[in-house]
Amino acid sequence: MAAEDSHKKMKKRKHTKKNIEQNSVKENSQLPESEVDFYKRNKDKKNKKKYSEEKGDTKTVGMSNIKDESDAPGGGKKKSKKLRAEKKKNDKIARAEVNDVGTPCNDEGQDEFSDKKETSNEAGECKMQKSMKKKRKNAKTLDVSEVDKLDNEGEDAAEQKNDEEKVGATHTEHEDLMASFRGLSEAETSRSANARNSKKARKIKKKDRLLVNQSSQENSVEKKGEAEEYEVYEMSSGDEDSSKGMKKWITEYHQSRPGLKVLQERIDDFIAAHEAQEEQARREREAKAAEGGWTVVVHHKGRKKTSDAESGTVVGSVAQAAVLDKMAKRKNKDAGPDFYRFQRREAHRNEIMMLQSKFEQDKKRIQQMRAERKFRPY
């Protein structure tokens, strides 16, 4: 019951929360660039000094991040664990914020609940922020490891491993988001059911996380091995590059809809140009005819024109009907297909030929079917 209450409260709080988030999104507007930087640097791993620079750049992003970084140097060796820990820290921070805004939650279950809610709410907008945090984290830990004098290769692998785990993390976030979509759509029918659902979901998520934590060690070992074999190509979201992918499609979509006015003008232009072209062609023809006093007979492709070249009278629709009518009449006058004896004979022979070929085909088919054991009724 208490959980349900807090759930409702959370919903109210969402709006206030959102404002904060929007602010942070604005702050993050420079993020895509830095992300690209990061991406490039991933490829060019030897330039490690820049990491610290970037760290400096991004320090301004959010308040909570500073806290993170102050905590960060603590565990330099077990990166995977640290990532998890960090995530939890984020949650804690989020929770702390919530507690500031609303009434404090005593029960641990409630805490869990609220922070889950938070993540799913944030997921859409805060994802960026989070992934950035993690990246900075990577940079940080790398620095630390440099201090620890790990050799370069091992570090590369480790970094990659981190990347992969980050991938995993974002995955779970996606799934959270999707789950919340589903949950919400169901909630349209019953709210209480939703509360129960999300409770369940929470439990499952909790389990998942535990599992991930347990397996992360094993995975990291495995992945190290894999990573040495071949590399996974990392691709950016492409939001800054409109030549390919999602950005391109959206841009094209919007470009193709400039509004009725513009489109109408384009069509008018086209039709005008088209008519001018036709007019030009007609003039040329006339000029040619006039030159030598001859009418140049040109093979006329396509259908008869709608208007007569000389008189300009419109004959189009009438001519169409007339021609069809004529054709129909002419057809009647033709001798029937069985008028002459040879026609009849031919038709008869054709028919027999057809039947013969069909029979042959049947036989062939039966042979084929026999080969495929198609006649076995069991």
Add this chain to the structure above:
Amino acid sequence: MGSEATYTDSTNLKLRELLKEAQHDYSPESTKIINDFVCSIKKAIDQIPEDLQVTADLGPGFVRDIGADKVEFKFKKPKSIEIGGSYSFQCVAKPDVHVDLFLRLPKECFYEKDYLNYRYHAKRFLYLCIIKKYLKLSSLIQEVRWSTFHNEARKPFLVVYPAARLSGNAAFFVKIIPTSTSLFCASKLILERNNVRSLNQEGVLQATPKYNSSILEDMFLEDNFEFVKRTFMGWKELGEALILLKVWARQRSSIYAHDCLSGFLISIIMAYLASKSGKNRINKPMNVIQILRITLDFIANSKIWDHGLYFQPDGESNISNKDRRKQFQSFPVIICDSFGFNLAFRMSLSGFQELRDEASLALSCIDKCKDGGFDEMFMTKIDFPAKYDYCIRLNLKGSREVYSCGFCLDEECWRKYEQKVLSIIDQALRGRTKLVRVIWRNATFECNIEDGLSTLDGEALLIGISINSMEEAFKQAVMGPSPEEKDKALEFRKFWGDKATLRWFRDGKIAEVAVWEHEESERHIIIKEIIEHVLSHHLSLPKENIISIVDQLDFSLRHGNKDPISFSVNLLKAFDNLSKHLRLLDDIPLRISSVQPLDSAFRLTSVFPPPPHPLAYEDSVGVKPQKLTSTCIQPLEVMIQLEGSGNWPMDDLAMEKTKSAFLMKIGESLQEKWGISCTATEDDVDVFLSGYAFRLKILHERGLSLVQKQGNAHVKRVLSSDKKLFVRGQHSSMINGLRGRYPIYGPVVRLAKRWVSAHLFSNSLTEEAIELLVAYLFLKPLPFRPPSSRITGFLRFLRLLSEYDWSFSALIVDINGDLTPEDDKEINHNFMSNQREYKDNMQNISPAMFVATVYDKASEAWTSVSPTAAELRRLATYAASSAKFLTSVIMQNLNDSYRWECLFRTPLNNYNAVILLHRDKLPFPHRLLFPSEINQGRKILHGNPSKIFQPFLLPGDLRGSLEEMKNKLMVNFDPLRYFIHDIEREFPEKFKVWYDSLGGDAIGLTFGNKSSKKRGRNNNCEDKDVVDSLRAVGELGKGFVRNIYLLKAPKNKLRHGYLRSVSDRD
């Protein structure tokens, strides 16, 4: 004349081939093997010592359960052991090659009165026990098992499997069937007598006709067999017809059952028709087809069944009418031998009705189908799931209720239970059904009869229900009597239990009713609920033991917990609204003369008809957007025609431009007049009205005639936009008509479409082609009747897809029955020339599926580009595997929801590479059936999701003005489609793309022919090349692609791969 000759000839050819497969090979070698084996059995039996004391201890369970008293006897050798059965007159049909051995029980072992109280049955069993014991000692015998005579557990017999095999490694077995010729006096066993003393009602003994017949059967078995043998010996045609009829019957599990037909009964009926008593309807000069036809016709239509079939040896009627009436009191069907014993005493009324129905269907197959209905009659398996609209399984294992009154009285308890279930369902569904069939094949091969009869309930009881008309079947209320008729009302209440209520109707009537209320789209569940209710009410069965196959696949069509088809009402209203507005427009140069729907949502065959979108209303209507408002909206295409005019340009391009100009004008004036907003690109105009986006298209008839002229000049397969529109319009209206005739058509199509796209075949089979394939099931249903339930229809669709012989026959879908024989000829001509073209040019990836309709006799409209032969093969393999799986899930106890899901979960290991997409970047993420993950192969690429596209409006957007929100709305924006388009443009030869247009998150890639050939030579370099191009593919879908995996699945293992992946989940 000519045509008829070839027609029968090709049928004859096929029948010959079939007979070759089905006939047993009576070569000297195999005859010798069989004879030797029979001799060894005889020898083994001969070695049993005489005067062995036999007591109930050999099989105490059986003797106890059957309720026999004195059973001791001294063993004597059997009187005779003779080869009988169809083997002896060369009519045994494969694969069931067996030899019947009639073992005549010696009179010394029985007392005169042993026909009483199951003593005969018990002694018969104990006698066989002794034989079994001694046969097991023989080294030539691999195994001896029990089986039951026509599923009658009280009459078991022995099945002996030899160690040896016939030539060609064919298996055979010997049945040892005891007979009791002249053991008892037949007059003691007439129908009215009671011979089971425990069967009485308040001290009055009741007649035991079934029990008596069961003994009589053994007494006359040999004589009747002799008669059949005499008829069939040396009459080749008759024997062949018998084999064909056996094949026909065995394909139909609903009639080849204990309470209907058996091989022996078929031969008896044929012998009757060939005898003097049957007026020699079959006579010597007839050929096989004629005999077949006459027999089926006799079964289906003869009036003699009403009076009973009587063999009269001397040709005179020696059976009085009184006797006949008595017989009919006990048995619904009578085939009386010359001794006055009813050979058809096991046949039930429902079984017989089913038999007549199947026979008349077979006759119409012969008349109406090509090749004399060969495929339909002999090659198509007609099992419960495909035949009946609703299948229900009752798991009765361990249910004591079944034998609470003892196992065997006059009848066996299982047969009694069958009848009880049948009568309950008959009463509950009165008026709703055409036929209900209840079969419980409880006594199977595996049973161990010595331990008693209580273990004979392992198999599930099957109920098959055929429906008459949807309207009747899906009625929500069962009307009862008025409460004033007290007796009837009480009875009604007793039958329906707590479901019965009193209702006051509008016309002032008050009556008892039982009501099941459901929405329009959920009405099919009513039958399931009725059945579950009455069965659990009357048989006190727990609900989990009643498995009714009705709605198990509905999950694939739902959004959340609602079937979106219920939005169709709104949609049709909105369409009416649109066409009204369009016709009223008067400020455009040419008025609109007709408005016609094109999209499948209008004909209720769309898997996901769109719900009304809150941002797609007119300006005047304010609808507040809710949470989870979709960013994308599916446009629905609508075709309009304008008044005729001579001023249209002649040029193709100019004409299209003019059309666009018209459309924009229409959009503009809609906006001005009624505030109906619209959005346009250079080619399309989308109008927002009543929550829907309608995409307008203009059909210009003159454009049509232009194309027809071009069409003659060898530009065959490219249809102009006008022709396409025209064809789509025709298709749409025809399918809509069909849907009106068959209400279940829509749901079946939706399941079929969902299946096709769930297995990533969206690119291979167009929506319209699927609609036509399903239409074919309804229009040419033989050997079935048109399906009346979605699962049955879906199963038949899968079987059609997997079994149809596309390379040799065109599929002609004649929706309104207006194809003339000339049309047929034309279609066949087109098909043949198409095939020839295909053969001439093997590299040409020509269409493999020829689907002809009235509006498209050359199959150009829907299947001219795809599927190719390779795609079709893949489709057929998947369909076969899915059909098999669906059948087993219906018939067997592996029913949990996960198993049903397997039908739509596609294996991802059959592709060379797989692209996984970001699920939350799909335009309609809630349509995703199963999130795909891959844990094999090599991960090539990982991409981050784009942030600029969200499938749902963000909460922030919702607070903006309506205008802003409307700008956010994207019509027909589908990243998947764009992505596929980009891949196909960039790598036209390299990759073949498989995808799910209905919202899957996986795309399969297979290598085109060229690259795979190269791959053989230098693997390494090629590998790198592949990886590079896969990365390039990933780049094309930046922000959308999640992962790319390289799997390198070998092509030739496709079939097994799929099967394995399905069975893996078993």
